Amino acid sequence: MxxxxxxxxxxxxxxxxxxxxxxxxxxxxxxxxxxxxxxxxxxxxxxxxxxxxxxxxxxxxxxxxxxxxxxxxxxxxxxxxxxxxxxxxxxxxxxxxxxxxxxxxxxxxxxxxxxxxxxxxxxxxxxxxxxxxxxxxxxxxxxxxxVVYRSNAKPGDQIWVSGFLGQAAAGLEICRQGHSALQRNYPELVAAHLEPIPEMALGRALANSGLISAMIDMSDGLATDLAHVCEESAVGAIVHAERLPLLPSTQQAAKSLGLDPRQLALAGGEDYRLLFTAAATANKNIQEMAHHAVGGQLHMIGEIVEGQGVFLHSGEQKDRIDFQGYDHFSPGL
Ligand SMILES: [Mg+2]
CATH class of the missing domain: 3.30.1330.10 (PurM-like, N-terminal domain)
Structure with missing residues (x-):
């Protein structure tokens, strides 16, 4: 005792x-x-x-x-x-x-x-x-x-995420299934779940730059976290499916687990990467700043639009996905 x-x-x-x-x-x-x-x-x-x-x-x-x-x-x-x-x-x-x-x-x-x-x-x-x-x-x-709030994204802004998505969700599933071969083969995915690394330097550099309009960290999955930004900013968003940053290891592990890697990126949660918006004119400066200041990898995945809702565009297909990420009060993936 x-x-x-x-x-x-x-x-x-x-x-x-x-x-x-x-x-x-x-x-x-x-x-x-x-x-x-x-x-x-x-x-x-x-x-x-x-x-x-x-x-x-x-x-x-x-x-x-x-x-x-x-x-x-x-x-x-x-x-x-x-x-x-x-x-x-x-x-x-x-x-x-x-x-x-x-x-x-x-x-x-x-x-x-x-x-x-x-x-x-x-x-x-x-x-x-x-x-x-x-x-x-x-x-x-x-x-x-x-201070960078969630509430200042503007139509025409580009939507960026730092790093790669779906890693923590893939890692969680590997642990949950007790899959020892996958645990050995994908230690970076398991680590993303067990011990996520917060983007302190990047967050500070982005705020100091004055180049960005809104920011959130991704705890519940892109579909939900981007929806928070849209709701607070009274705007909508389009995400291009082919731009979702997924590492080959996440895709391979998802395949072995019988999961859709795109779903891990959109709804998996717990990646703790940063999502932010910035005017299209800041595009080049942001890439340079991220490269020099923190050596981080940034991905531009879509744009803020007028109206409401978060839409995933995949070729001709357009799906509304807001708030389809992790919900603390409903069953998980
Ligand atoms: Mg947060």
């Missing part, structure tokens, strides 16, 4: 990074930090991961889960263009949770915080009767003038 004190002590043992603006971290009712710059805004985001819904400890190594738990929050800060600063970790743990699992989780969690220069400043621990629940709040900051 573990006690709350065990859990808190183990978390506090990990210490906290030094930050000159942090007056009080773990150990009081609230964390206290100085924000005095008029032109700087704070960004706050929170995400919860539930065992059995978002992760399965049977195949998810606890240290990689620790990394993922913070990565999914970092990705939200990246999607605004900001810099992450402070994290709060709330943990609901079953009393039979192995302390080794908790230690391993904290190892991965703290390593990820250190990598992105984020300080753990507090949180809460409670008992759970039904598996492990991880809730993380992340606080970031950025220049007020450079």
């Amino acid at each position: 573990i006690s709350e004190l065990d859990v808190i002590r183990r978390i506090r043992q990990q210490g906290t990074l030094f930050d000159a603006n942090l007056l009080k971290g773990v150990g009081d009712d609230c964390a206290v930090f100085v924000t005095n710059a008029v032109e700087t805004v704070s960004l706050i985001t929170t995400d919860t991961l539930v065992e059995g819904v978002h992760f399965d400890l049977n195949w998810h190594p606890a240290d990689r889960l620790g990394h993922k738990a913070i990565a999914v929050n970092l990705s939200d800060i990246a999607a605004m263009g900001g810099t992450p600063r402070f994290a709060l970790l709330s943990l609901a743990a079953p009393s039979n949770l192995a302390l080794e699992t908790l230690d391993l989780f904290m190892q991965g969690f703290m390593a990820a915080l250190a990598k992105y220069n984020v300080s753990l400043i507090g949180g809460d621990t409670v008992k759970s009767d039904q598996g492990l629940v991880l809730s993380i709040t992340l606080i970031g900051e950025m220049d007020k003038q450079q």
Whole structure:
């Protein structure tokens, strides 16, 4: 049986990074930090991961889960263009949770915080009767003038995504099916599910460039995340099926799993790549900036149009696909 004190002590043992603006971290009712710059805004985001819904400890190594738990929050800060600063970790743990699992989780969690220069400043621990629940709040900051919202996409803008899609969904399915040959053959797909890497540098570079109009990170799949941008911006969108960025490995793995790779890209979710829009005149500058600033690969997949709805064009065929991505309250793929 573990006690709350065990859990808190183990978390506090990990210490906290030094930050000159942090007056009080773990150990009081609230964390206290100085924000005095008029032109700087704070960004706050929170995400919860539930065992059995978002992760399965049977195949998810606890240290990689620790990394993922913070990565999914970092990705939200990246999607605004900001810099992450402070994290709060709330943990609901079953009393039979192995302390080794908790230690391993904290190892991965703290390593990820250190990598992105984020300080753990507090949180809460409670008992759970039904598996492990991880809730993380992340606080970031950025220049007020450079914040990129979802709500400013304009008709005529081009739609871009960073990196490749469908990898995490393919990786999840490989793990779920316990397919050891595919696990060996496609470690990059499995890693995309177990330990996604948020696009911090790219998000910041895009926001700094002033070239883009709207941005979101892709947590629920292109069909749903693009629909959020369209709804917030009161516009529609056309995505060209042949432009969907799918790696050959994703296509091959999908074939072995009996899945449609296009469906993985549109509805799979959890890729945590960035989706953004920009005027067509910025096309060349964006490609150059991405290439030089972060060495990232960007793909232009469609355009924003007047009206509403997200449409997938494939040759003559036009399908409406908005909100056909991952839905937290309906069965998965
Ligand atoms: Mg998000």
